[in-house]
Amino acid sequence: MSIKVNQEICIGCQTCALMCPEIFEIQDNGKAHAINQLVNECANNAKDNCPVNAISID
Template sequence: MPTPVVDYDLCVGCGSCVEICPEVFELRDDKAWVIGPDKCNTCDCQQAADLCPAQAIKLE
């Protein structure tokens, strides 16, 4: 299973990833953080990456 990675320099803190995958991402200091990299099976991490307006989320 791919693991999500956030590029903090690109992240604008919009929170769309948190809305899609709250068990995987959370906002801290206006940036998205990966809190559950092994929980992509509970949501659609690819959709979270695709909808990121700053393209700050990659699946590796």
């Protein structure tokens, strides 16, 4: 499985990075990026809590 953040949709709210700093970080452009492909409960919660549904787990 892989975790992806759609850069065109991400608004940089930091919800995912605050919930799962071991999986997501905010890049210099202010948008989130998956730095770890560990699909766990935290990653799923971050996906579910993204206000613009920019996170996908395939």
